[in-house]
Amino acid sequence: MACAGTLVAGTAGAANAAPGPHAAPSPAGLERHSVTLLTGDVVQVERQPGGKQAATVQPGPGREKIRFHQQEVDGHLSVFPEDVTPRLAAKQVDRTLFDVTELIAEGYADEQSATLPLILGYRKGADLRQTSVAADLGVTLSSVNGRSARASKANAAAFWTSSANSAIERISLDRKVRASLDRSVPQIGAPEAWAAGFDGTGTTVAVLDTGYDPAHPDLAGRVTGAVNFTTSPDTTDHFGHGTHVASTIAGSGAASGGRLKGAAPGAKLLVGKVLDDDGSGYESWVLAGMEWAAHSGAKAVNMSLGGGPTDGTDPLSLGLDALSEQTGTLFVVAAGNDGDQGAYTIGSPGTADAALTVGAVGRDEKLASFSSRGPRLGDNAVKPDITAPGVGIVAARAAGTAMGDVVDDHYTAASGTSMATPHVAGSGGVVVVVDDHYTAASGTSMATPHVAGAAAILAQQHPDWTGRQLKDALASTSLTASGLSVFEQGGGRVDVARAVKQKVFATGTLDLGALENGTAPVSKEVTYTNTGTTPVSLKLALDAKSLAGVPAGDGIRLGKSTVDVPAGGRVTVTITGDPAKLAAGTYSGRLTATADGVVVHTSLGADKTAPRHKVTLSALDLHGKPAVAPWLLMYGEDYRFDLNTWLGGGSMTVELGAGVYYLTAEVDGGGDGLTVFQVVLPELRITGDTAIVLDARKAVKVEIQTPKPAEQAGIWSYYTYRELGPRRIANYAMQFDYTRELRVTPTPKVTTGAFEFGSRWSRIAPPLTVNVLGGRDPLTNRYLPGSPKLDGRRLLLGPVSKSSPAS
Structure with missing residues (x-):
């Protein structure tokens, strides 16, 4: 028989089993998807109106x-097969590979893709050319010591x-x-920098x-090299985003009589096509492009693209940090378009420590509603680093494309944080018709190139500066908006005009990190650099408070209130975070x-964690x-302490x-x-150091009562559901009929949130009953797999020992 079981993502009940991998058309309002996991197991997902989901698992051969x-x-x-747990716990496997919600959203359902795209990270010293895994290997990614790969779903079990x-x-x-300039270029002070002789040349x-x-007039003579990292046939922009971004950085404005120049019209451009003609791509394409750009002489790399929020340990972020350290290149990255969802929405690779991460503002200097917000997921670090105009941006249009809103034969208008960083992020904004020739759109794609252009201007003025110095100078001289x-x-x-004219800059962003009770105060240094010919005396003022508005007081303090920075020199000031x-x-x-x-200013962050x-x-x-x-699973209100x-x-x-x-764990009772224990x-309240013993002896049998004798047949399952603060957590386990019994530890009524436990069984009349002559108790019996089924009554005689009194 086919082994499949139904698990329902809700607090009660279970849906009927979904169909096989090739599901029938779904009724109106119902979604059905098939997802093959990396282990070769197939998950059927059914999404019902209202958000309830059901998953049916078909184990691999x-x-x-x-x-x-x-x-x-x-x-x-x-959905996690139990045998993946050790590799998940050792962080050898990305949990996203078992997140069916994410896999479906990314287009990796079976009806959409026959393969799983992977990035394989290898041990230090391993020969990346010699591999024996059952997958098609792609480009080598030196920055993360890995390779891209494609695992066929039909052969997934062999790969695993x-x-x-x-x-x-x-x-x-x-x-x-x-892929996430008429008035915007003057808004950042670029014309003043040009007048001072700095245009990125x-x-x-x-x-x-x-x-x-x-063929666009604004880019004529600007691009010195182009490489295609995608499966598209060439480096030509058939989507429109890259052309828009490139012209915002260094466009000549030739098609507008010089009016619509980019932020750094004297700079040259390298173009790496890492997103295909639909405006999307893979992390491995982007990583390959990053490595090429960083080793090809680019002072800054504009990345108006991104994925979802991460903690900065994803391959793109790690690769960015490594390349920044190795080459001194500055990566300017869009923050993302998810600001409407609130905090913790900065997307990768804008989550990288070394990235100059760009949010978006409008012409009124107000933060765009779509601009992604920090802090960074995981450690609450400060992100973004800076903002730039990203609303109503007019820039070049690639021939034959319709991204944004067409202004004329050469220009389109688009908005977004990507246009502050040129990345491709979705539009997600408002379209406003200006006249028959110009329109403006708003989104998160338009802020980043302004900052990349500003970096080029500053790099012309200071050709010996590293990416870190460019990042600090731009962030610490930016124009701070009150109330944000x-x-x-x-x-x-x-504010590139201030960055060029002002001779003093500082560390742009400083994170004190985690501050914990019982540990020593944490001290870090802010560096002030004076590039001028005269000393400067600075007065220092510190303002810090919690997200709840509680002032930090002496908990975050300065080592001194004034500092003298010598001409052509630098000094440091200590900032201390005291957890006590x-x-x-x-x-x-x-x-x-x-x-x-x-x-000059430095953005500060600190995280005082619970004891x-x-x-x-x-x-x-x-x-x-x-x-x-x-x-073994353990969850609290703070997701950073989740245990899987x-x-x-x-x-x-x-x-x-x-x-x-909330803890739930399966224990091998022997x-x-x-029996499952x-x-x-x-x-479970954690108030101090403690020991928790998961004791199978305390579990009691779940009794299933039926009017007539019955036994389990086929798949059965059980679930727990818990609410902790704003979190909703449901856990399910599926068992096959060779497991006959469930024992669970009794639980007291919870005093906070909600809790529920339930199980689902399939009971049938016993297909086989065995009685022993002589008044003995009935035997526990079951058919072995493949055994022929008996029909009617049979008398079975076995050998007996004549010397045995019982015989």
Whole structure:
């Protein structure tokens, strides 16, 4: 029989099993998708109106006895075969590869793609040319010591097996990235820089985007090299985004009589086509383009593209940081278009530490509603770093394209943070008709190129500066808007006129990081640099508060209130974060230094976490001996302490923040394997160092009562559901009928949030009953796989021993 089970992402009930991989057309309002996991198992997903989801699992060949666990956390549905747990816990595999919500959204459902695009990270010293995995290998990505690859879904199980004992250190999804000037160029002060003799001449900016239109008058003579990293046939821009971005950086304005110049019209351009003719691409394409650009002489690289929010440890962000360190190149990256969703929406690779991450403002200097906000996911670090005009931007149109709104034969209008960084991010904005020849659109794609152009101007003035110095100078001299935090605007709107004229700049962004009770104060330095010929005395003022508005007071303090910066020199000032003097919370603020005609500032961030405690986890079987817990999940209100792991028979000690947690774990109780033991602790309070023992002996049998004798047949499942603060967490497990019994630890009623446990069974009349003559108890019996089925009554005689009294 086909082994399949139904798991429902809700708090009660289960839907009927979905059809096989090639599902019938869905009824109105119902979505059905088939997703093959990296292990070769197939998940059928059914989305019902109102958001409820159901997942049906078809195990891959030879995997019929694998147990499957399902989680729905904060709206994302994931399905995990139990045997992937060790590799997930060791961070050898990207969890996104089992996030079916994300895989469907990225276009990797089976009806959309027959392969899974991957980035394979190898151990240090491994020969990237010699690999034995069952996948089609692509480009080498030196910045992350890896290669791109395509794993055929039809051969996914072979890939999973071959990758287990290889030189591969990590498997990541090769995520998709997307392409996210009349008044805007004067708004950032570019004409004043031009008047001072700085228009980017002698510098090169690389544009990683959808290509460019080589016939556009504004780009004539501007592009010195172009390389195609996509599967599109050439470097020509058939989408329109790359041309728009390139002209915002260095366009001559020839088609407008010189009126619509880019921010740095004297700069030269390198064009790397990393997004295809539909405006999307893969991280591996982008990484290859980044490596080419950084090693081809570009002083700055414009990346008006991006993926979803990350903690800065994704391949794109890690590659950006590595290339910045190796080459001194500045990567200018769009923040993203998800500001309407609130905080924690900065997209990769704008999450990289070294990136100059750009948000968007309008002509009124107000933050655009679509501009993505910080802090960074995971560690609450400060992002973005700066903003630039990204609303109603008019720029060049590639021939034959219709991105944005056509102004005339040569220009279109578009908006977005990408146009502050040229990246391709979606439009997501408002279109306004100006006249028959000009229109303006708003989105997040238009802010980034202004900053890339400003970087080219500053690099012309200071050709020996590194990308880090360019980033600090632009961020610390930007125009700060009142009423906005550093998590919304970074330093503020780029002001290239001030950056060129002012001789003093400072560290642009400084994160004190995590501050924990019981640890020593954390001190870091802000550097002030004076490029002028006379010393400057600066007065320092620090303002920092938590997101809740609580002033940091002496919890974040300066080492001194004034500082003298010598001509042609630099000095440092210490900032200290003292956990003993701060309430728990995420803090942000700004250190401002002033003198006659001088204003520089540093964006600050710090995270005072809840007190951390050591929690030791262990498991016991029915005999009180150490046991394996093949699946252990623990969640609290702060997602940074989420635990998805396993116990291999010993104990594990982790550090968790104080608070209320929900734990659910499967424990191997021993015995014949016919029983599942589930330990559930829905309201676990961590207030100090503690030991948690997952004891299978405390679990009690779940009794299923039927009017007549019945036994389990086919798939059965159970689930737990928990609400903790704003979080909604559902966990499911699917069992096949060789497992006959479920035992669960009793739970007290929770005092916070909601909790629910349930199970779903398929009971039938016993197909086989065996009675033993002589009044003995009935035998427990079952058909072996492949056994012929008996019909009617049979008398079976077995050998007996005449010497046995019982015989």
